Amino acid sequence: MKNHFNAYVVRKEEQGGVKAAIEQLKKEDLPNGDVTVQVQYSSVNYKDGLATLEKGGVVREYPMVPGIDMAGTVEESVSGRFAPGDRVISTGFEPGVSHYGGYSEYARLRSEWLVPLPPGLNEKEAMAIGTxxxxxxxxxxxxxxxxxxxxxxxxxxxxxxxxxxxxxxxxxxxxxxxxxxxxxxxxxxxxxxxxxxxxxxxxxxxxxxxxxxxxxxxxxxxxxxxxxxxxxxxxxxxxxxxxxxxxxxxxxxxxxxxxxxxxxxxxxxxxxIDSVYCPMERRERLWKLLGGEWKPERALELGIREISLDQLPLTLETILQGGAVGRTVVNTISDLPSA
Missing domain, CATH: 3.40.50.720 (NAD(P)-binding Rossmann-like Domain)
Known part of the structure; x- marks a missing residue:
């Protein structure tokens, strides 16, 4: 794991308001959890846009790394459910709301928020589907x-x-x-x-x-x-x-x-329909279908746009203004400098 890595962080300013910017974080900055994931892709949702607004009603505490979705590879684990090298997805639950989310090269999460990446999907496709x-x-x-x-x-x-x-x-x-x-x-x-x-x-x-x-x-x-x-x-x-x-x-x-x-x-x-706290049994069943007989190939072929972390501000502004069409995925392994 890198000594320093890039993340898109929203902070509350002393004079009022909030400010979002790409920052360099350390391993110690990550919140508690039993699984550390090297994030490869996240996605852009309306809720992520609201997380950058002072009165968006999404973020429960600051600072916060938005990104309610993420897919990547387990880097470290003290969980019995996952081991290093496992490919996983996280959607819903607390990330991006009260726990650092997917707009980061690394995330530390609770294992009960994760599902295995199903056969038939890669990380980019999983995030194109996303929440x-x-x-x-x-x-x-x-x-x-x-x-x-x-x-x-x-x-x-x-x-x-x-x-x-x-x-x-x-x-x-x-x-x-x-x-x-x-x-x-x-x-x-x-x-x-x-x-x-x-x-x-x-x-x-x-x-x-x-x-x-x-x-x-x-x-x-x-x-x-x-x-x-x-x-x-x-x-x-x-x-x-x-x-x-x-x-x-x-x-x-x-x-x-x-x-x-x-x-x-x-x-x-x-x-x-609630996707945030959907029970794990149903969650895993539907993700398997999304990688199999329900896989939305037409949507994955036609409507997916890929951006980097530094393109997030404009993209989030666009979705808040109702200008988004289809799905946008965020490649968190960007070309931005990191230690």
Whole structure:
């Protein structure tokens, strides 16, 4: 392990506000944990952008190394679960929030936050999937467990050019579902979404259009919704009998107003998706699927951008402004000088 290594650190300033910059850290600077990982790749998520804002509501204590995702090789371990040389993934739990995260060449973590890198994925692919792709997989799994099948009809994916949405489109298409992708960037991104596997692309306004009356037409067998907000109530009115909605995000807002009618007249399900504290058994099962029969090859081939640590500030600003398309991975083994 290097004597000094690069990390992207957010610190609270004495005069107020926060400042993020690349710093040189030492092994002793890393927090407690039973596994030390040489990080090869991390990823860029909206939550990571919020971690750089004073009032982002993500970071619990300073200083903090953001990066809620990471993949790399175990360097040191006093855990019975992992040994030096093991290739591992960390998504969710505390890294990047209350424990130093993945925007660093090294991370010291708790072994219960790690899963083995599954066969069929390398570190870069795993981070291209990352929390966004894992959340998409949880959403698809929720629809399947609710009894939704390809034969039932179309699946709507909202926010389809974002990380969760684009991965969901690719996974659903691979599993044989007919996918309608909703986006606020239809003119610019329709070609990308069709290449990901969408059979139809509609505007956000079309997807969010209010249904007439207490119940609307039965348009969707299921919905993968990483946006939430008031439009969720309209989507619930348009789910066909026995369908389901998997909601995982709040970029459209946190509140919506609905009635019990879609639930008691059409027997639909509204399933909340949490990727942070997902139980390990389900986490490992879905990562194995993501490396196998659910592997979103189209998304991995089409929508992945690689950056270095020094490109993080602009990239995080872009995602906070809603300008991100697809997935961005961070190569933490950069060309920046280190000792």
């Amino acid at each position: 966004a792709g894992f959340t998409a997989a949880l959403s698809v799994d929720a629809l399947l467990q609710a009894g939704v099948t390809p034969e039932m009809g179309k699946i709507l994916v909202t926010g389809a050019t974002g990380g969760v949405g684009s991965m969901a489109v690719a996974i659903l298409a691979k599993l044989g579902f007919e996918v309608t992708a909703s986006t606020g960037k239809k003119d610019q991104e329709e070609s990308l979404l069709r290449n990901l596997g969408a059979s139809e692309v509609i505007t956000r306004e079309e997807a969010d259009a209010p249904a007439k009356g207490a119940m609307g037409k039965q348009l969707w067998a299921g919905v993968v919704d990483p946006t939430g907000g008031p439009a969720l109530a309209e989507r619930l009115k348009q789910i066909q009998y026995g369908g389901a909605v998997a909601v995982s995000g709040l970029t459209g807002g946190t509140a919506f107003e609905s009635t019990v009618l879609p639930f008691i007249l059409r027997g639909i399900q509204l399933v909340g």
